[in-house]
Amino acid sequence: MGRLDDRAVVITGGASGIGKSIVELFVREGANVVIADIQDELGQELADRLGDSATFIHTDVSLEDDVKAMIEHAVDTYARLDCVVNNAGMGGVKGEIESIPLEDFDRSMAILLRGVFLGMKHAAPVMKKQGGGNIMNISSIAGLRGVSQNHPYSAAKAAVIQLTRTVAMELAYYKIRVNSICPGSIVTSIFGAARGMSSAESVKTYDSLTRLF
Incomplete structure (x- = not known):
């Protein structure tokens, strides 16, 4: 018996890095996992290795249609949605403030912040309907302390923390827990x-x- 037996979980950025480790841990604890990532080969290989406990879907978390399809895939596959881990990320765009191109700033925000927003937006209606759920947003210690010359990343991760707080207050009434986790360097x-x-x-x-x- 695992702590997550038969729970249906979506993990974004689940094909590698922190996300892959979360996927493997959750499967060991008995969960059924949707691996959502843009890394198709790595994601499908991981799903194949984990067998019936995992499926893969190509997902760019900055695109609303992709995120909507991701949630629909989870519900279609497992008939419920117990947990979403908004983990997908990218490395920080580093440099002095005047040297950072606007398109790099916008891309950072699209993946690190918009992706979390969209994950919660499309998970919430499903979890409300079924009477509860759990949303985990992966932020960073950079969102708490800031990192010199890593402005877009630090700002986005700080915004994730505050967005988590406001959504947690809203969704608590529906028995949906919303938390952020702030790792250091991994x-x-x-x-x-x-x-x-x-x-x-x-x-x-x-x-x-x-x-x-």
């Missing part, structure tokens, strides 16, 4: 790519870090 492909390092180099660098507080 060695993923995004972690390395943002620093121009290979996976092996990023692991070596991460392991060499010491706690500052």
Whole structure:
């Protein structure tokens, strides 16, 4: 018996990194998982490996039609929706404020903030109808403390925290829990790519870090 037996869960950005780890953990705990990602090959490979406990659907979380189709796929497949993990992300666009192109800022907001908004928007009606649910939004410590020259990422993650608070107050009446999680640095492909390092180099660098507080 697992803690999530027969729960129907959608995890965005579930093909790699943090999302993949969440997918694998939830399946081990008995959940049925929809892996939503733009990385089709990785997502389908993961779903195939997990067998009947997982399906994959191509989803760009910045596109409302994709997010709507993602939620519909979950309900069509599992007849309910117990949890949505809004995890899809991207590396921060770094640089001095005057050097950041508007299109890079907008792209960051589209994925990191709009994607969370759309995930909650389309999950809420389903969860209201069935009498409850759980929404988990992956923010970041950058949303709490800020990161120098990582302006769009920090701003988007801070907005996710506040959006989580306001939606949590609204949906509590319907027995829908809404929470945000704020990880620190975790060695993923995004972690390395943002620093121009290979996976092996990023692991070596991460392991060499010491706690500052």
